[in-house]
Amino acid sequence: MKLTKLLMVVVVSATMLFVSCKPKDADIKTAVEKALAADPSMTGTTIDVKDGIVTMGGECKDDACKAGCEKIVAGVKGVKSVVNNCTITPPPPPPPASLTTVLDEATQQKVKDGLKDIAGVTVEFVGDKAVLKGAVTQANRMKIMQMLASAKVLSDVTGLTEKK
Amino acid sequence: MALQDKYAELLQTATTLGIANLASTEQEGVLHVSGTANSTADYDALWALYAKIDPNMASGDLMMNIDIKADAGAQLKVTTDSTNLNIRSTPSTEGEIIGKAAHDEVVTLVEKTDDSWWKIKTADGEEGYAYAQYLSPL
Incomplete structure (x- = not known):
């Protein structure tokens, strides 16, 4: 009886541990960075992952770029939500x-x-x-x-x- | 960078006035500055500064290609010395004169055809091209 109880506790905690640790934040970060690297227009973004929530920072050239970045990141496996803190830097004016x-x-x-x-x-x-x-x-x-x-x-x- | 220094006050003022798309590049002894002023007053202020920094504007070392913000539908004042402003059928002095706008008359901008010629419409409905130099956005 005692043994069964102990086994159950072990199984339950192992399951919990397993679920909470996969995928790990570090792995998500790597995957997100890899996904962003595939798109050449997304440069200079910084990624921070905590409990599956991705916080993006850095500069985007326009709204479309910012939204595009976010879409790519949201599609990565293990990402629960995205906090998009990217700022938009307009391109420099053309020369005279x-x-x-x-x-x-x-x-x-x-x-x-x-x-x-x-x-x-x-x-x-x-x-x-x-x-x-x-x-x-x-x-x-x-x-x-x-x-x-x-x-x-x-x-x-x-x-x-x-x-x- | 010498010219940037000579005209530093002008460039600084242009920034302060919020000249849109302000850009400046020095090339072959001439400082090229471009952008769009928000008002005729801002434009005049920059030109007054140019005349102050370079007396008679005779050095030929500044190309200040600043225009004044004016979208289609904007009101423009005719700023000839005293004479009427010709309204022509084409954007050139070759164009036939199809109307006239009086000194100080207010007309409406139809389109900025190019730097020198704008298409305008008078209150009487006359529509054609006039020399932009004599038109000041209100």
Whole structure:
């Protein structure tokens, strides 16, 4: 009788031990990391597992990436739930477009159009620059520079003098 | 990095003003800066700083390609000196003049066709292309 009782206790505790330990958190972590590594867009995420609950950290480029990560992790065997603490880092802005602008005919025309209403200023196109000459008021000088910048045209305005 | 230093105050102000997509790169002696200002006032403030840092803006070492946030439907004020602004059939001075907007008149943005030409619509329903330089988002 006593022996049977003892055996039962052994069996029950062994079962409990077996259930609670499988799969182990460390194994889950390895499996999750392996699953994430298969997707090249998921880099820089950190994984922490405790009692089958996975906590994710790190940076994602957008919402889709964040949700995608979470889906992959949730699908790993042994994961009970996922706490997604990933933050979203927007991609850096593209470099200024003026870096690659060429002074083609259409661009030259834009400059000429912009100067049309400013009397006494001439423009020549030399190399990659608009070379301006003439006498201008301070207000018009500002307008000319703004116009050149919006057309993304490099300029030489040393020939612009101040109109008295 | 010398130009980044020369225009440090301008770059700092651009950041403070929250210029969207602010980017700056130095290339062949010119600092290229781009982004979108939230208002005409912010845009004017940056240009005033440029004129302060580089008198007469004559060094030719800054390309400040900043535009002003304006979505379709935005109100634009005609900022010609005093004359009417031509509204044309195509985005070019070759385009036929199909309407005019008066100095200080407020028109509606239809689309930003390119950096220099925007499609606009007047209160009278005239629709066509006008030179963006003379249009300030309200």
